[in-house]
Amino acid sequence: MNNELKNDDIAINMAGVKNKFMVFSGKGGVGKTTVAVNLAYRIMAKGYKVGVLDVDIHGPNIIKLMGLEKERLVSKDNKIEPIKAFDNMKVVSTASILETEDSPVIWRGPLKMKLIRQFLSDVNWGNIDYMIIDSPPGTGDEPLSIAQLVPGLNGGIVVTTPQSLAVLDARKSIRFARQLKIPFIGVVENMSGFICPHCGARIDIFKTGGGQKIAEEMGVEFLGRISYETELMSLSDEGKVYLKIHKNGTPVSEAFTYISNKIIELG
Amino acid sequence: MNNELKNDDIAINMAGVKNKFMVFSGKGGVGKTTVAVNLAYRIMAKGYKVGVLDVDIHGPNIIKLMGLEKERLVSKDNKIEPIKAFDNMKVVSTASILETEDSPVIWRGPLKMKLIRQFLSDVNWGNIDYMIIDSPPGTGDEPLSIAQLVPGLNGGIVVTTPQSLAVLDARKSIRFARQLKIPFIGVVENMSGFICPHCGARIDIFKTGGGQKIAEEMGVEFLGRISYETELMSLSDEGKVYLKIHKNGTPVSEAFTYISNKIIELG
Numbered sequence: 001m002n003n004e005l006k007n008d009d010i011a012i013n014m015a016g017v018k019n020k021f022m023v024f025s026g027k028g029g030v031g032k033t034t035v036a037v038n039l040a041y042r043i044m045a046k047g048y049k050v051g052v053l054d055v056d057i058h059g060p061n062i063i064k065l066m067g068l069e070k071e072r073l074v075s076k077d078n079k080i081e082p083i084k085a086f087d088n089m090k091v092v093s094t095a096s097i098l099e100t101e102d103s104p105v106i107w108r109g110p111l112k113m114k115l116i117r118q119f120l121s122d123v124n125w126g127n128i129d130y131m132i133i134d135s136p137p138g139t140g141d142e143p144l145s146i147a148q149l150v151p152g153l154n155g156g157i158v159v160t161t162p163q164s165l166a167v168l169d170a171r172k173s174i175r176f177a178r179q180l181k182i183p184f185i186g187v188v189e190n191m192s193g194f195i196c197p198h199c200g201a202r203i204d205i206f207k208t209g210g211g212q213k214i215a216e217e218m219g220v221e222f223l224g225r226i227s228y229e230t231e232l233m234s235l236s237d238e239g240k241v242y243l244k245i246h247k248n249g250t251p252v253s254e255a256f257t258y259i260s261n262k263i264i265e266l267g
Numbered sequence: 268m269n270n271e272l273k274n275d276d277i278a279i280n281m282a283g284v285k286n287k288f289m290v291f292s293g294k295g296g297v298g299k300t301t302v303a304v305n306l307a308y309r310i311m312a313k314g315y316k317v318g319v320l321d322v323d324i325h326g327p328n329i330i331k332l333m334g335l336e337k338e339r340l341v342s343k344d345n346k347i348e349p350i351k352a353f354d355n356m357k358v359v360s361t362a363s364i365l366e367t368e369d370s371p372v373i374w375r376g377p378l379k380m381k382l383i384r385q386f387l388s389d390v391n392w393g394n395i396d397y398m399i400i401d402s403p404p405g406t407g408d409e410p411l412s413i414a415q416l417v418p419g420l421n422g423g424i425v426v427t428t429p430q431s432l433a434v435l436d437a438r439k440s441i442r443f444a445r446q447l448k449i450p451f452i453g454v455v456e457n458m459s460g461f462i463c464p465h466c467g468a469r470i471d472i473f474k475t476g477g478g479q480k481i482a483e484e485m486g487v488e489f490l491g492r493i494s495y496e497t498e499l500m501s502l503s504d505e506g507k508v509y510l511k512i513h514k515n516g517t518p519v520s521e522a523f524t525y526i527s528n529k530i531i532e533l534g
Binding site: 026027028029030057058059061064065101102103104105106107108109110112113136137138139140141144163164165168169171172173175176179180196197198199201203204205230233234236237238 | 293294295296297324325326328331332368369370371372373374375376377379380403404405406407408411430431432435436438439440442443446447463464465466468470471472497500501503504
């Protein structure tokens with residue numbers, strides 16, 4: 001990456017964005033976007049202004065998980081106006097510029113890079129306390145662009161499930177973040193320890209502990225464990241934010257309280 | 268894509284590869300690689316010579332699912348020698364050229380494209396009846412390169428889970444395949460209808476029927492439904508091919524028999 005792409009326009013446009021965290025993963029399907037949305041919601045519920053930037057260009061699901069499929073990004077005074085998901089949450093996603101919900105974005109790397117730049121330099125973000133950036137799985141163009149383009153990126157939050165394949169890919173993500181000198185790296189273990197909702201028996205689909213183990217082995221922060229709760233998935237599927245419905249008192253909501261406190265402490 | 272990249276060297280090198288299918292998905296974590304590996308194994312078990320090409324450069328998991336992590340690609344007579352997974356199965360993956368298992372590949376699109384070209388033009392594939400190409404999720408550089416570079420690609424197999432988010436992303440994959448004029452498009456519904464192994468009750472984590480519905484709606488072939496079986500996941504996690512252990516008689520093995528017969532018919 002040459003410096004000419006790190007233009008001042010991004011720094012100027014994002015001057016009001018205090019803290020920026022990237023949520024990413026090695027493997028797809030680990031619930032990364034669900035974690036990003038609920039984390040953003042929890043931080044907002046604590047009284048902060050939050051921005052959510054979805055740079056998963058081929059599978060931009062933030063919008064669907066929040067039930068915002070009908071909203072479109074509009075321009076105003078030469079800037080792109082973000083979607084107001086809640087009073088204190090602004091959201092931007094490729095999904096909101098697509099013609100239809102199921103239009104595929106058949107773009108190669110360089111074009112994706114340009115779109116991400118535009119999201120950083122041309123969106124009217126205004127004043128934001130915490131920006132959560134949802135990146136697609138893997139270590140390709142999108143997370144690389146974020147790591148290189150976002151000024152003062154505070155940290156990367158790696159989401160993994162405990163199964164060994166996901167953990168292997170999480171190791172790659174941690175090494176990726178290290179190589180790119182992202183200051184803080186934390187691991188969230190999602191879909192941990194599944195309990196049958198009918199008989200209460202533990203079903204070892206995804207196992208448990210893999211995320212914590214890898215965080216310890218690699219010397220990064222373990223941010224917490226989110227247990228497998230079918231409602232977390234089913235509400236996401238319906239476009240509802242789990243934490244909006246279950247504010248407190250469930251193992252999942254407690255986990256998010258813990259994780260969001262850690263993130264706020266870092267800010 | 269300009270034509271200069273569609274060089275004759277790929278066509279010459281792949282002259283002995285009769286049929287080529289790409290397995291892809293809109294969303295990650297739908298079991299795409301598990302489906303690709305077991306499908307390849309089943310076709311081989313029916314007496315065909317099979318090649319497996321893993322173009323998931325950031326998360327090359329084919330190798331891990333087959334327990335081939337220790338194998339490395341070597342060169343011989345100016346060609347890359349594929350890994351012999353079984354007597355009649357050759358495998359090539361980025362994972363086999365990485366220094367360590369958890370090295371991240373931090374590459375942008377153009378570099379990935381070059382590596383994929385090399386896998387097509389410089390690997391000693393020899394004579395192969397069916398090549399299964401495992402692509403990463405989404406509609407980015409890798410599946411695009413395959414669609415544009417592989418001569419005579421027979422078809423694309425879209426893997427989805429029944430949950431609505433995955434189905435939405437599968438729609439994108441189908442539209443992607445259509446826009447790229449891939450001749451045949453089929454849908455496999457994976458992780459369908461989960462049953463608790465302890466009490467036998469149905470747990471609607473991933474629902475059922477979403478894959479079939481989308482295939483019908485979009486007028487593409489429905490290739491079959493693979494039920495959620497924890498052993499399919501746990502064996503994959505251990506690097507064992509499910510169908511090598513459960514040749515027949517389980518719902519999963521029957522589903523693969525049906526799907527592989529369809530693919531063989533198309534050859």
